[in-house]
Amino acid sequence: MEYSPNIIEKHWQKYWKENQIYKVSNDSTKPKYYVLDMFPYPSGAGLHVGHPMGYIATDIFTRFKRLKGFNVLHPMGYDAFGLPAEQYAIQTGVHPAESTAANIVGFRRQMDNIGFSYDWSREVNTSDPAYYKWTQWIFLQLFDHYYDTKLDKARPLSDLISHFETQGSSNVTASNSFDGSFTAEEWTSFSAKEKDEVLMNYRLVYRKVGYVNWCEALGTVLANDEVKDGVSERGGYPVMKKAMMQWSLRTTAYAERLLKGLDDVEWPESLKIMQRNWIGRSEGARVFFQVKDHPNLAIEIFTTRPDTIFGATFMVLAPEHDWVERLTTEACREGIEQYKDYVQSRSERERVSEVKKVSGAFTGAYAIHPISGNEIPVWISEYVLKDYGTGAIMAVPSDDSRDNAFAKHFKLPIIEVIDRSAFPNATMEDKVGHLMNSDFLNGKNIVEAIAAALDYIEHNGLGTRQVNFRLRDANFSRQRYWGEPFPILYDPEGVAHAVDVEDLPLELPKLDDFKPSVDGKAPLTKALEWLHPIDGWVREADTMPGFAGSSWYFLRYMDPENPEAFASKQALDYWQDVDLYVGGAEHAVGHLLYSRTWHKFLFDIGKVPTPEPFRKLINQGMIQGRSNFIYRANDKFFMAYLEKKVFADLMGDIDYVKETKSDFESATNYDYSIKGSNLVIEVTSFKQSDKIARIREIAAANGKRLLVIANETISRNINNPKHIEAIIRENLHSSVPFVISEYDKEPGQLYVSHNLTYKYDESNFSAINIDVNWLENDVLDIEKALASNMYKNADFKLDPNGKFTCSWEIEKMSKSKYNVVNPDHVIGEYGADCFRMYEMFLGPVEQSKPWDMNGIDGVAKFLRRFWSLYASPDSVLLTNDAPAKPELKILHTAIKKVTEDIEKFSFNTSVSAFMICVNELKKLNCSKREILEPLTILIAPFAPHVSEEIWQNILNNEGTVFDASFPSFDEQYLKDDEIDYPLCINGKKRAIMSFPAEENNANIENAAKSHPDMEKWLEGKSIKKVIIVPGKMINVVA
RNA sequence: GCCGAAGUGGCGGAAUUGGUAGACGCGCUGGACUCAAAAUCCAGUGACAGCAAUGUCGUGUGGGUUCGAUUCCCACCUUCGGUACCA
Missing domain, CATH: 3.90.740.10 (Valyl/Leucyl/Isoleucyl-tRNA synthetase, editing domain)
Structure with missing residues (x-):
C-alpha cells in the first residue's frame, strides 16, 4: 500500500463531512471546552500560509481535548465588515456584500483543504443581517443604560431618570461627561431636547464632537492607516483634523474593572502589561x-x-x-x-x-x-x-x-x-x-x-x-457604508430615538455609489428613502466601526441560529466563556479591550454568566514573507563587464582610455577611445537613438570612427565575452566610420544572480523582488520566469554551475513583494497533513517567523517513514507480536513528550518528538500493533487524514479515530538503569561518566576525583569542592 | 517618542527550575544501491588550530552575580507588533 496523501485526504474530508464528525452539541454529559480562533477578515487576496498557523494549532488542541474526553466547541466565522471591501466597491462598483460573499467562499474552500475540525454549522458572518441584528440590539442596550459608579455596574437609564425626577442632578453616582447641575423641578421643566442633551452625558453610548482625518481633495474621511506623513496615501493630498458629531462608547466607565479583571485571566504577562498601560x-x-x-x-x-x-x-x-x-x-x-x-x-x-x-x-x-x-x-x-x-x-x-x-x-x-x-x-x-x-x-x-x-x-x-x-472613550462612528447601521432616528428637534427592537435588524439600504457624500458625510445620506422613513425625521447615517461586530461574536457561536436572542440562556450557561483563545498580539489593546468591555456590560445586565470572556489566551506570532531577489543590470554594468571580461581578460594587447565625463556630458560623449587607433566605443542601449546620433556627430567631428556596442548585444552574449572581443577586433582597423553591434529587436532586461553581484560594484544593479513560487532552495526556475509576462524577454546570466541563485530577505508577506505563498499550492504538492505538521515544525506558535519552504521535505519524508512502519508498497506489515522493552520506551517517551508539549502549546517540539520516535522504531523495524495503535492516536491531532486512513483501513477499527481515547504514558517504561553524568572542572565539560541510576553522591564524588585525567585538568590546583546535581551533572571546583 | 516581543551554526529552531549549547529538520560534503535518474539508506557537518588525541573561542553588544548563565541583573544595539478609523 502506497501513501498517497492527495487521495486519502480528499476521501476522509468527505467522510468527516458526511458523517458530521465535527458537529458539536450544546447538550452533553461531557465536560465542555471552548477553543476559539480570532476570526479573519475575508480579504480578496485569500488565505496565505500565515493565516492558518493559529488555526492549525487550535485544531490540534481541539482534537487533543476531544480525544481526552471533552465536548469541544471550535467554531469559525468572518469579521466581514471592513474598509477593503468598501474601497473595492468604490473602485469597481461591486457591492461589498457581493465581493465579501465571494471572498468567504474562497476562504472556506482554502480552509476545507487543510482538514480543520470546525463545526461549520455554527459559522457566523458579522455582515449578515441576522447577525448584526444582535449587534444593533446590544448597541440599544448600551444606549439605554448608564454606569453607576457606586454599585459599580450598568443600570437602566430609567433609574437615572427617576433620580433626576426626584433629586435632580445632586447625589448622582454615574460615569458622565455632564458639566453643570439642575434640580428636580428644573429637570421636569426641561424640553425633550434639553433632556436628551443631559442624558447623552450619561448613556454608555453617546454623542460628542470627535476629530477625523479629513481630506478635502478626496472629499472623504480617512483611516489613520490611509494617512502617511500628514498626507493621504492615495494621491498625497493634505489631510486636516475636522470636528464632527460622533457616537462614542463610554469605555472609561469600565476602566477600573477592565484593569482588575486582568488578574483573573490566564493571559501572557506582556499582554496584560500592554492593557494595563493602555488603560493607564x-x-x-x-x-x-x-x-x-x-x-x-x-x-x-x-x-x-x-x-x-x-x-x-x-x-x-x-x-x-x-x-x-x-x-x-x-x-x-x-x-x-x-x-x-x-x-x-x-x-x-x-x-x-x-x-x-x-x-x-x-x-x-x-x-x-x-x-x-x-x-x-x-x-x-x-x-x-x-x-x-x-x-x-x-x-x-x-x-x-x-x-x-x-x-x-x-x-x-x-x-x-x-x-x-x-x-x-x-x-x-x-x-x-x-x-x-x-x-x-x-x-x-x-x-x-x-x-x-x-x-x-x-x-x-x-x-x-x-x-x-489614559484610556479614552472609543469613537464609535464611521462615515462609511460597509458597517452596521445605527438603529437611531432623530426627530425634527434632533433628539435621538432608539428604533424599536421589533424592527431590528435595521438593514443597510442598497446603494450603487459608495463614495462619501458632500462634506465627508456618510454614503448612507444618499439613500434618501431609507434616510427619512418619517417626514421630518432622519436616520443616523454613520455606521458602526469594525470592532462592533467582533466584540461579541464568540457568544453567537454558542447558539448561532437563535432568532429570539443573541444566544439562549441554556447555551450560554453550558458554554460559559472561551477556555482558550488564540490570536495575534496586534489585537492586544484594540479588540481584546473592546470585547471585554462589551462582555462586562452584558454581564451587568444579566445576559452572560461570566465577567470575563476569555479565560486563557495565547498570542500567535506572524508568519513573515521570505522574499527572493534578482538583480537587474543597469547601464553601468555593461561598461563594467566590458572592462573586466573583455578588455582586461581578453584584450590585454590593446590600450584603452575611459573618457571621463561629467554628468552633463554623459549623454554627449563616447565611453572609450582605443590608443593607436581612431576607434572610439560607446556602450548603450540601441533604443537610445537620439543619444547615439549625437555621439556619432561628435565622433565624426573629432575624426573618430564610432563603434556602438548595444547593451542588448552584451546581454544576449553574456556568457561569451569572446563574441564582444571579436566585434571590437573586427572594427579596430577598418575604415567604416560607424558601426552598431547586432541586437535582438525584442530585447529584455539582463538579470544576474546574487553570486555575480559580488564581482561587481553593487551600484551596477537594482534588486527586484521575484515571485517566490518560481524558486526552490533559492534557485530560480528560469523556465517558470520566462513563461511569465513580465520576464518573457528577459536574459538570465547563470552561474558557472548552470544555476541562477537568488538572495533573500525577510519582509512582510504581501502581494507587492511577490512573496505570498498560498496554502493550496503547498497542499497540492505535499498534502494537508504535511502542510499542517510543517507549519507547526517551523517554530513556536507564539513567535513570528519567516515562511520558508526549504524545510518541508523533511516533514514529507517523515510522513512517508511513519507510513512505512505500517505498510510497504505491497503489503500491510502490522504484527500482533508482544512489544519489547526498548519499543515501549520509545512509545512512552513520545506519549509523555507530546502530551506535555500539546498542553503547553509547544507543537514544534512535538513534531520533533514524533520524528525521533519514528526514526527509532524504524531502526528496530517495529511494526507491532501494540506500539503502532497508540502512536496513531497520538499523531491524529497533527495529521488527521493519514491517521484516520491507518486507523480504519490498516488497523481495521470501526468508526473515526477521533472517538478513540488519547494514550496515557506509563512512567515505568521510561526509567533508565544507568545515567551519563557530564564531568565538569570549574564549569567546563571534560568527560562523561556513567553511574547506576540510584548511585549515591559519595561514590560519584570519589569516582570523579579519581578520574585518570583529573590531575591534568586541575593544572596544579587542588579540589575545593565537588558539586553533584543528582541525575544531572558533576562539577569539580578547583 | 511611548508600550510590548524577539535576537543561538549557512537556514528554521532545541535546551523542563541556573546544570552536557546546537536536539529535530533543511542545506551542504562523502559513500551505498542503480545502466542512469528519482526515491531510499549510511557517515560527516558551529568556528579556529591540529594527521590525530585534543585545545581555544562561541547563544546581538558591553558589564555584573554564580562552582556553573542562552537562562538572573544593569546598560546599549538591531528587527518586528501596537500607538485609539487596517483588521
Whole structure:
C-alpha cells in the first residue's frame, strides 16, 4: 500500500463531512471546552500560509481535548465588515456584500483543504443581517443604560431618570461627561431636547464632537492607516483634523474593572502589561487655576505630581481646548490662529511622538498660581491633547522633559523644586529627592510631598484628589457604508430615538455609489428613502466601526441560529466563556479591550454568566514573507563587464582610455577611445537613438570612427565575452566610420544572480523582488520566469554551475513583494497533513517567523517513514507480536513528550518528538500493533487524514479515530538503569561518566576525583569542592 | 517618542527550575544501491588550530552575580507588533 496523501485526504474530508464528525452539541454529559480562533477578515487576496498557523494549532488542541474526553466547541466565522471591501466597491462598483460573499467562499474552500475540525454549522458572518441584528440590539442596550459608579455596574437609564425626577442632578453616582447641575423641578421643566442633551452625558453610548482625518481633495474621511506623513496615501493630498458629531462608547466607565479583571485571566504577562498601560490608571489631583481678567474662568488641570506645583511656571492648553478662543488676547490672536492651522495638519501620532520638535503659541492670558498667587502665562501647544486628562496642564519645566524643552525653547522660567543632589544619576522623571523652593513642602521627600500637597489642595478648595485613566472613550462612528447601521432616528428637534427592537435588524439600504457624500458625510445620506422613513425625521447615517461586530461574536457561536436572542440562556450557561483563545498580539489593546468591555456590560445586565470572556489566551506570532531577489543590470554594468571580461581578460594587447565625463556630458560623449587607433566605443542601449546620433556627430567631428556596442548585444552574449572581443577586433582597423553591434529587436532586461553581484560594484544593479513560487532552495526556475509576462524577454546570466541563485530577505508577506505563498499550492504538492505538521515544525506558535519552504521535505519524508512502519508498497506489515522493552520506551517517551508539549502549546517540539520516535522504531523495524495503535492516536491531532486512513483501513477499527481515547504514558517504561553524568572542572565539560541510576553522591564524588585525567585538568590546583546535581551533572571546583 | 516581543551554526529552531549549547529538520560534503535518474539508506557537518588525541573561542553588544548563565541583573544595539478609523 502506497501513501498517497492527495487521495486519502480528499476521501476522509468527505467522510468527516458526511458523517458530521465535527458537529458539536450544546447538550452533553461531557465536560465542555471552548477553543476559539480570532476570526479573519475575508480579504480578496485569500488565505496565505500565515493565516492558518493559529488555526492549525487550535485544531490540534481541539482534537487533543476531544480525544481526552471533552465536548469541544471550535467554531469559525468572518469579521466581514471592513474598509477593503468598501474601497473595492468604490473602485469597481461591486457591492461589498457581493465581493465579501465571494471572498468567504474562497476562504472556506482554502480552509476545507487543510482538514480543520470546525463545526461549520455554527459559522457566523458579522455582515449578515441576522447577525448584526444582535449587534444593533446590544448597541440599544448600551444606549439605554448608564454606569453607576457606586454599585459599580450598568443600570437602566430609567433609574437615572427617576433620580433626576426626584433629586435632580445632586447625589448622582454615574460615569458622565455632564458639566453643570439642575434640580428636580428644573429637570421636569426641561424640553425633550434639553433632556436628551443631559442624558447623552450619561448613556454608555453617546454623542460628542470627535476629530477625523479629513481630506478635502478626496472629499472623504480617512483611516489613520490611509494617512502617511500628514498626507493621504492615495494621491498625497493634505489631510486636516475636522470636528464632527460622533457616537462614542463610554469605555472609561469600565476602566477600573477592565484593569482588575486582568488578574483573573490566564493571559501572557506582556499582554496584560500592554492593557494595563493602555488603560493607564494614575492617581493625582485635579486643580483649578483662576485666570487673570476672567473672573468666571478656572482652568482645570490634572496632575500626578502635585508635589511639584511650586515649579509650575506656565500653563499649556491643547490647541482644541474650548477656552482658547476666549482666553486669546487681540494682540496674540493672529499667532494663535496660525498655530491652530498648523496643528490641524498634524496627526495625533506625530504630535505625541516627535518629542524633539517644540512648538506652541502664547494666548496672551495669565493664570494665577493657586498657592503662590504668581501670574503665569497660558500657552497652547500640540503636545497637550484635548482628550487626555482635561486637555490642559500646569507645566513644570524642572521635572517634566517636554515642559522643560518647551520652557527652554520659549525662554520661560524654570524653578528647580526637587533637590536630587543625593542621587547623582537620577533623571528628571525619577521620583527621588527632596523638595525645595516649595514653601511648606520644603525638605519632604516626594511621597510625603505628594500627600501633603494633596491635603493642602483639598483643604483650601483648590481641587480634589482624583484617579485618572489614559484610556479614552472609543469613537464609535464611521462615515462609511460597509458597517452596521445605527438603529437611531432623530426627530425634527434632533433628539435621538432608539428604533424599536421589533424592527431590528435595521438593514443597510442598497446603494450603487459608495463614495462619501458632500462634506465627508456618510454614503448612507444618499439613500434618501431609507434616510427619512418619517417626514421630518432622519436616520443616523454613520455606521458602526469594525470592532462592533467582533466584540461579541464568540457568544453567537454558542447558539448561532437563535432568532429570539443573541444566544439562549441554556447555551450560554453550558458554554460559559472561551477556555482558550488564540490570536495575534496586534489585537492586544484594540479588540481584546473592546470585547471585554462589551462582555462586562452584558454581564451587568444579566445576559452572560461570566465577567470575563476569555479565560486563557495565547498570542500567535506572524508568519513573515521570505522574499527572493534578482538583480537587474543597469547601464553601468555593461561598461563594467566590458572592462573586466573583455578588455582586461581578453584584450590585454590593446590600450584603452575611459573618457571621463561629467554628468552633463554623459549623454554627449563616447565611453572609450582605443590608443593607436581612431576607434572610439560607446556602450548603450540601441533604443537610445537620439543619444547615439549625437555621439556619432561628435565622433565624426573629432575624426573618430564610432563603434556602438548595444547593451542588448552584451546581454544576449553574456556568457561569451569572446563574441564582444571579436566585434571590437573586427572594427579596430577598418575604415567604416560607424558601426552598431547586432541586437535582438525584442530585447529584455539582463538579470544576474546574487553570486555575480559580488564581482561587481553593487551600484551596477537594482534588486527586484521575484515571485517566490518560481524558486526552490533559492534557485530560480528560469523556465517558470520566462513563461511569465513580465520576464518573457528577459536574459538570465547563470552561474558557472548552470544555476541562477537568488538572495533573500525577510519582509512582510504581501502581494507587492511577490512573496505570498498560498496554502493550496503547498497542499497540492505535499498534502494537508504535511502542510499542517510543517507549519507547526517551523517554530513556536507564539513567535513570528519567516515562511520558508526549504524545510518541508523533511516533514514529507517523515510522513512517508511513519507510513512505512505500517505498510510497504505491497503489503500491510502490522504484527500482533508482544512489544519489547526498548519499543515501549520509545512509545512512552513520545506519549509523555507530546502530551506535555500539546498542553503547553509547544507543537514544534512535538513534531520533533514524533520524528525521533519514528526514526527509532524504524531502526528496530517495529511494526507491532501494540506500539503502532497508540502512536496513531497520538499523531491524529497533527495529521488527521493519514491517521484516520491507518486507523480504519490498516488497523481495521470501526468508526473515526477521533472517538478513540488519547494514550496515557506509563512512567515505568521510561526509567533508565544507568545515567551519563557530564564531568565538569570549574564549569567546563571534560568527560562523561556513567553511574547506576540510584548511585549515591559519595561514590560519584570519589569516582570523579579519581578520574585518570583529573590531575591534568586541575593544572596544579587542588579540589575545593565537588558539586553533584543528582541525575544531572558533576562539577569539580578547583 | 511611548508600550510590548524577539535576537543561538549557512537556514528554521532545541535546551523542563541556573546544570552536557546546537536536539529535530533543511542545506551542504562523502559513500551505498542503480545502466542512469528519482526515491531510499549510511557517515560527516558551529568556528579556529591540529594527521590525530585534543585545545581555544562561541547563544546581538558591553558589564555584573554564580562552582556553573542562552537562562538572573544593569546598560546599549538591531528587527518586528501596537500607538485609539487596517483588521
